[in-house]
Every structure is written in structure tokens, then in C-alpha cells.
Amino acid sequence: MKKQPAVITGTVGMDAHVIGTKILSRALKDAGFNVVELGMQVPPEEFIEVTQKTKADAILISSLYGMAELDLRGFKEKCKEAGLKDVILYIGGVLGVGRQDFKEVEKKFKKLGFDKVYPPEANLKSVIEDLWNDLRAQGKA
């Protein structure tokens, strides 16, 4: 049996919407992940530091307050600089200010380096399936 995969969760920047990331974290734990829960208002740098320290396989970022794009510019590059080119990046929530076309949002955040982008109120069962698949593709599960 492979080791239990480790993942990091939290809301980025100044976002105080913590309910989603809390529920997500609990669901990940219930699904057998080792979850490091950073809670709300996590600076991008903190996600990176904690990933280095814990050797986590994935970062799952929440953002609902609409300012994620500002918070996450250059995030993927910083991950790479920190030697985390393989870490899986997921993001979910309300990823812009105002009613958005999700297709556009997805494109934008994929360009920013995210592997998967989820609309508000994403189904957690399929999120977790996606995550297992991505981990398997990297030989980590």
C-alpha cells in the first residue's frame, strides 16, 4: 500500500470565507487523506513553506471573495522556484468579482498554473475522485 497522500487546504489572501475549506478538509480526511488545514487568510508564501515542510502532494486553495486572481499571480512560478514543480494545484470557490462565465474563469486559472479549477458549490465527491486520479497519474496513489 502506498503512503497516505498529504494535502494542504486553506483560503488565500484576505479571504475570510472559511466554511467551504473546512467542509472540504473534513471530506478529504474522511476520504483517507492526511490534511494540513491552514484555515483562512493564508498568504501564498505560507502555502509554499508548509508544502516544503510537509512534502505534501497537493494544495487545494479556496477563494470566494473575488480577489483570488490578484492574490495568486506568479504563484505557480514561486512553487517551481521552491522546488515544487510537481505539486498538484486545485482551486475552487467564487473566482472573480461578479457573475462570471466559468469557462473564462477556468481558462484564467489554468493559465496561472492550476491543474483543476472548480465552480462555486462544486461536488466534493467528484473533486476527491479527480484528486485520486491526478495522484495516480504521478504514481503517488
Added chain:
Amino acid sequence: MKKQPAVITGTVGMDAHVIGTKILSRALKDAGFNVVELGMQVPPEEFIEVTQKTKADAILISSLYGMAELDLRGFKEKCKEAGLKDVILYIGGVLGVGRQDFKEVEKKFKKLGFDKVYPPEANLKSVIEDLWNDLRAQGKA
């Protein structure tokens, strides 16, 4: 002073929506018209006959049930045949089945020979102003 202009009102075809034409008729009376009120479900032919008999200056047709186009095909031609080429023709109500683009509706009924076409819940004050203007243009008021 000119003679009191005479006008004919009613709903055409099988339309049972009589409230609008009743209110319109009363407003026309209050505004000094001589109103011949035919009520609901008036066959097109009856409008013509009564106009001939009363020498009315205008016919104001109501229709809400959506089937006015069917009821009024060839109506202007029949008016002409009956020697009523100058009679002013107004129509108002819900002039098609389903949500309509009023501009289209207006075009359609103007092509059918109507001088003015009104959307649902038209303002009766401006209707009456329009009517005085059209009568004046014919030297009838």
C-alpha cells in the same frame, strides 16, 4: 365647433377580454367622443357594417387573446371595398401568442392597414391625444 367625432370600439373575433375595451370606451366618452360600444367578440364584418351605418370616423379594436392576426387578415381591404378608405384604424392589446417584440408586432399590424398599434396596457391619455391628432389631420376635429 365641429361635430362630435364618432368612434367604434370592441374586441374582435372570439376574444372575450372585455375589460380593456370597456375602460377605453368610458375614457373616450369622458373625452367627448360619441362612442358606439360593440363589446366583445365582434366579427370584423360587424365593425364595418356599424361604421357604415353610423358614419363613424374611427374603429378602435382590442384583442388580448393572441389570435388577432388571424381575425384581421384582409380587414383593411374589406373596409375599402365598403367605401371606408378613410376610417382611422387603431388596435391595442396582446397582439400575438406569447412574449412578443413590440416593434415586430407594430410592423405586422401596420402592414395589415392599422394606423396606430398599441402595446398591452397602453396609456389611454396618449391614445386619445393621438386620435385627436389623426382626426385633425383629416379635418375632422
Added chain:
Amino acid sequence: MEIKVKQKRIDEDRFLEMRKEVLAQWPTGKEVDLEEAVAYQRSLPESKNFMKVTEKARKEGKTLIWPRAGTPVLEDEIALVKTLVDSGIRHIPVTIDSYSRLSQFDKAQRALEESIRTGRPMLNGYPIVNYGVKNTRKLVESVEAAFSPRGAVKLAMEIALASGMTASGKSSFLEFGSYEKRTTLEQCIEASQYTNRLTGYYADRGAIITTDLHGWVPSGVFPFSVNIACMIVDALVAAEQGVKSIMPQTHCEGHMAQDIAWMRLIPRLLREYLDKFGYKDVMLPGILANQLPLFPVPQSMGGAFAYLNYTAMVAALAEAEAVFVRTIDEGAGVATRESHALSYESANWILNIVRTQKIKFEIDGVETEEKVTEVEVRAMLDKLLELGDGDIVIGSIKGVEAGVLDSPFSPNINVKGNVLGVRDITGACRYLEFGNLPIPDEIKEFHREKIAERERAEGRKLDYHVAVEDLWALSKGRIVGVPTGA
């Protein structure tokens, strides 16, 4: 003039003779085989029986939505009812087009053919006679829901029931007061006796069809005692012809205390009068709340949602078994499938949230409104029975002639039209002009005081113009009209 129609069941032999004539009116009449139709009806599952669906809602504490659905082309109609059922609809009232409602089947046929050819609906409803039994069974069988034809004439009712529709909304007063121009009440009752007799024929053979009743629906703001008195007459007429299931359709004018009072009063008085005249076995499976006043102007989407949700809320609080909410397109024209779905999604949200709470409540004023209306209704029925010498049909016919039953803004030339209603300061409907309505003096005084109160508050006399302002009020986001300016 001698009155020929009486409160008396049509003999079976005469009825079967009459049917031949009716069925001969259009070729599809030949498709109706009454015994086969009864068997077909009896083979239908409970989910297609109007009464059973309503009783189930009552048992489960649910308020079901009544839509209004009728579009000319069968395939479109099937698609529409599927959308409706997906939105949680279990009763499907099928609006019949205006030509068919007046037995002009040839006109309907031409318009139907044009609709099919052009892909543009040229009729404002489903031409059931033109489609006939075989086609309409396809419609009925397309979904798990109970069907009800709206505005069916004799032949249309024959086809509807043979096709498996399980309700028959045919009120003589609705026809007389809202759809007819020259027809007398006598003619309308005679027509409804036929359709009720047909319903009774099925009932005698174990297929229960429900008759839903409107009474005399006023064209505008008007207290509901005339409506309720006429609904009771309609119910007695139906029961005499053998109808075994009656569903009253009450109309909400928008004032909560009145609307709730009427919803409470109607089933109580219906039961009392049905029992009194010996129709104890007639069932009343539930009540349908309908919304009467003008819908918000087509431009006001916010107002449209508010009005339909308000109606749903009142129906849910009153624990009605069903509510007839309009779509957001009501003011604009026959609704699209999307408008239906969106509107019922909204109303269903309210109905589910409110009914789950099992709210029991008392509103100040309901008792007064119920009492006032009850006294008025009883006075009217007493007068009718007096005029008819005990025969409610004869009494009603004479009553209309005498203005004992009357309504404002009526299209029918046989209506006196000497009455008028306006709203009082809180939005309740009051009589402004009583005409010949047999309303007791102390009740008249009650209405006059309420009217005087508004007159003082607004510093003007209430009159015809105020009645017209009040007609538009709800549509513009108020319950009491305001001066529209010179």
C-alpha cells in the same frame, strides 16, 4: 319567458340521445366509445386521477402547483407537460383554444394546420376536438400526472374524458360571467348539466372524475360573496347530475385576511349546502387557490416573481391543496417552457419551505371577513331559493335577471352590471355600489364605513375611476390604487 331548465337529473335515455348529436359535431366524435372509455378510465393509475392526486397532497401536507398549459401542436404540448412534470407539477390543466371553446372547430382546424406548417402557434390553446381521442391519449400517457381540460364544450368534454382526463372544470357561472356575450345563464346551466351528467355517468360506473368550480369570477376588484354563492349553485347543479367529486377554486384578491377567510368559508358552506340538499356522498378532496388581480406589467420581472411567490405563500399558509400561480410571462402572453419552469421553481421553493414548517396561525380580521361574507352568501342563497320556489336553478336564472346576482365589467349583455367594488384602506375588497344584491343593512353599513375611512384618508370620493385604479394596483406593486392623475 318561461324557464325550461330545472334542477333535475337528465334521464339516461335522453342523455344518450343528446350525446349522439354532440358526437356528430366533428369527425373525431366517432372515436368516443363510452363503455371502452369507462374501462380505460378505470385502468388508469392513481397518479392520473385528479381526485386521488389531490387527496394525496392533502395527506402529505403539500400544496401542489397548477400551471396553465395549452399550446396548439401535440408534440409541443407533450414537451411542455414533460417540463411541467419535471418541475414537480402533478395536475395538468390543458387550456383549450378560444375557437374550440366556442365550438368553431373548422376555424381551429385551419389555425392548427397553419401552426404546424409555419412552426408559429396560431392558437392560444390545445384544440382537443380536432386532435381527438387517440392523439389526446398520447398526451395523457406521456407523463405521470392528472389532466384537466379548461373551457371544454360538450364535445370537448366527451373527448377529454374518453382520453383519460380526470377532471372537468365547467362552471356555468364562469362561462356566463366571463366568456359569453349574449348567452343566458339558462343556456350555460343547460350546457353544464350535460357535461356534469357525462361526469356522473362515469362516476356511476366507478370512474371518479372531479369537477372543479369557479363560481362567478368578477372582472376586477369585488368582494367574493357573489362568487361563493354562485359556486354553491354550481356545486348543487353538478351534484344533481351525479358528480361525486368537487374541487372548489377560490380566487385570491390579494388581501390576506380576506383570501384566507374565503378559503376557510368555501369548503364549509359547500359541505353544508350539499348535505342539506341530500348530496352527502359528494366528496370535496381539496381546495385550489387562484390569483385573480391583474398580473404585473410584462416589463416588471421582479414584480411578477413577487406576485407569484406571494400567492404561493398565502396558499401555503392557508394549507390549500393546490395553487394556481401564473408564470412570469402572464402579462406578456402565453408562456414559454422556460418561463413555466422558472416560475414553478420559484413557487415550489416557497411552498416547500412553508409547508414543511406546518405553520398554524391566526390573522386579525379573518374572522370578521369570514362572518361578513357568510352573511352575504346566505342572504343571496335564501333569495335565490325564494325566487326559484326551492329550485336553485330557476332561482339563479331569475336572480341574475333581477340583479340579485351581479358583477362589474361583465362582457355579457344579460348581466345588470349595477355593482362596483373598490379596496378599503388596507386593501380589502368592499362594495361601493350594491345594485340589487340582497345584502343586509348592517353589512351594507360595514362596507360604507370602510369606504368612508378611505375617502377620509385620501380626501376624495371613491368612484368608478378609483375602481379602475384599484384594478391596476397589484400589477404596479401596490394593493390600493393611487390617483393616476387627471
Added chain:
Amino acid sequence: MEIKVKQKRIDEDRFLEMRKEVLAQWPTGKEVDLEEAVAYQRSLPESKNFMKVTEKARKEGKTLIWPRAGTPVLEDEIALVKTLVDSGIRHIPVTIDSYSRLSQFDKAQRALEESIRTGRPMLNGYPIVNYGVKNTRKLVESVEAAFSPRGAVKLAMEIALASGMTASGKSSFLEFGSYEKRTTLEQCIEASQYTNRLTGYYADRGAIITTDLHGWVPSGVFPFSVNIACMIVDALVAAEQGVKSIMPQTHCEGHMAQDIAWMRLIPRLLREYLDKFGYKDVMLPGILANQLPLFPVPQSMGGAFAYLNYTAMVAALAEAEAVFVRTIDEGAGVATRESHALSYESANWILNIVRTQKIKFEIDGVETEEKVTEVEVRAMLDKLLELGDGDIVIGSIKGVEAGVLDSPFSPNINVKGNVLGVRDITGACRYLEFGNLPIPDEIKEFHREKIAERERAEGRKLDYHVAVEDLWALSKGRIVGVPTGA
């Protein structure tokens, strides 16, 4: 650790010293001239004073709509508030962006500049500090309405009040419980004492600013006794600093009997406790009903209209002076001007129609809910006063540490989080886990029975997963959650 913050008014001298530091945080601080600002406030018409606008609504029997309005670029913000006022809005709460809420004015500045440059809003609110007094007065003067800054830190409040805003929604428990991660309650109370002291300073000079209070808003389905106890604490803290007008903001969880019970209980207990502690001259101009649970998913437009209409209906029935309805875009993101207009048109329809009727009513269950909550709130306040030896501030700080005040799903690491709420079978919020809340045994029994009733009905134990289902329920058109599947 020693508690430094106490329930005591800040000396004027010390206050004026503190102000210097605050104003130095950003260049626009220089624009604030306190004496000029007081004079400006006093010159404002009643229509711009929050308390006066609320009192007028109360007198006229109206329920006003509170929108939520904050967009980064001043010109857009002015256009937005004009739309709002055209929709009948008289209170304008200005949402401040999230950077400014955390005093990160430099970040806000960069995002503001980018918003102006690109024409795309990059901030989720109006950066009031960056705009300063002169600009914000343009906003205040652009319409006839009373303004209230939402989420103003010290400097933001200085600028808001100097600009003519006349309310200050600053609840220490709201900050602590919903917006902060590491900050302690002590720090939050300290911050609120400053803004309340500033409000008191204006009040002493005849300019009445209203403080509106939330208490501790739970992140989910949870009975409201903790919230109400904290609201009372917030009110006492504000009153001690000289605040003279307080407007409680109650949160509706969607169960009518509970929501109405809480709306009745809150002003009654507030008055009692304010009087008891000697703040008899503090005015309570009215109450604001807010909607708490998750809004319908963005795809459900019908549900969105239903939910906002339902909230408006409940507020109107309870005769609240104001109601905070969300727009139909609530689930999707910051609303467009069109969504604002459409949503308030809809809510206003309900409010006008219901308030005009002057409905007096009684709902079964309101009395019980009011009594249960009252006993719980009193028990909590007693315990806090005991812990603080009579000082409500010290008691509250200790109370949070001890879990005497607690809340589920909190973002703040200083919160115990040992409590949980779920709905009962009718949708009422009940305690599932009591943690350390000082709830009397017989009341605990009441909650347990209600929970057992639902467990029996659903044949399952209620737990964390049910609490999550209940969180989503209203958003999906139900009031009680249903199993989401494995």
C-alpha cells in the same frame, strides 16, 4: 494572561491621542477635521440621518430595504447608489473591500488603480480610506439617503463619519467570529471601543450616529441565543462609549416562528439590559432583519427570487423597520446594477403589499421559541457577569475562552468550536452539541427531544454530516436537509 480591556469609557484626552496615530495610517487621514466634521454632520438633512430615516419608516409603517453596495471605482459607486435610490432604497450600506477591512491600504490602492485602468473591478468593495473625505462626500451628497460603512476599521470609520455617513456597523463579535483568524475578542472589543467612542464624540456634540449590531453571527444553522447574548454585550460596550442610537440586526434562519420570536425578543432584552446598566438614554430606532442561510445556487434564478421574497415577507409580517435582502446574484458574485434593481423591485412589491394590510397575527410556536431563547440568553449573560465579576467585557473575554460563548465553523482559532446546530423536523434550529454553553438542563432536554423526533422520522442519527446538509438546504429549495448520498 491579564485582561486589559474593560467596560469603561475611553478618556477624552487619551482618545484624542489615539486618533493621531490612527489618522497617520494613510495620507487621507489628514482630511479629517473633527470639529468641521461635526458641523457638517449637523448640517445634513434628516433624509441622510440613519436614525431619522429609520424612525420615519417606523412611523409610516414601512419596511425599508437594505441593499449591499460597494464597488471600487467612485463613479461606478455613485451610479450604483443612484440606481438603488431609484428602487426606493433609503439606507445605503457601503461594503468596504477586504484589503481595507484589514488595514492593507497599499494593496487596496494598487487594486483600485488597476480597476480604474482596466475597467474591471479588482476589489470586492469601496476602498473608503484610499478615497478619503472629499471624494466620499461626493458619494454621500449624490443621493437623498443615509449611508453606513460596512466593515470599517478605525481609520475607515473616521473617514466615513467625517464624510457624512451616519451609521457605524462595527460589532466586535462579528469581527471576532466571522472575519478574524488569530485576533482575540479582547482586541476586537478594544477596536470597537474606539469606533464607538468616536461615535459618542459626535453624539455629545449633537450629531447622532447609529451603531448597528450583529452579535456573533454563526456560520451555519445554529440557534440564536449565543448571537443575542453577544448582541447585548456589543450594545452595552457601545453605550458605555457614548453611543446614543443602536439598531439591532437580527438574522433570519428561515423558520418563521423562530425568526419572528427572535425579532420580538431582541429589542425587548436590549432595552432591559441597557436600562439595567444605566444607559436609559440610548435609543433603539428599529430593527433590521437579515437573511443568514446560504443563498440558492447561482443557476437557480427562481429559487433566488423566492428566497428574497420570502425574507421580505417574514420581515414585513414582523413589522421590521428594515430588511437586508440579497440580490438574485448573491450566490454568483457581487451583483450588477440591474440585479440590484430587479431584486429590490421584487422585494418592494412584497413589502408594500403586506405592510399596507397592517396584518396582526399570531403563529403557533413563537411564544415557545421566544421563551426558550430568552432563558438561554439570560443564562449566558448571568454566567458572563459572574465570570467578569460584574464587568461584561471581562466576562465576555473569559466566556469565549471557557466556551460559554461558542459557535460552529468559526474561522477564528481562538474559538472553541465545540458546538453544532441542526434543524428539527419543522426546520427550527436546535443544538445538537452544546459544548460548554450554560444552557439549563430542562432546555437541553427540549432540544434533545426535538432532535430525537427528527431522528425517528428519518431513521438515522443526526451528526456533523446532517449539519452540513442543513447548511445547504434552503439554497436547494428545502428547509430541512436530506441525505446527500454516501
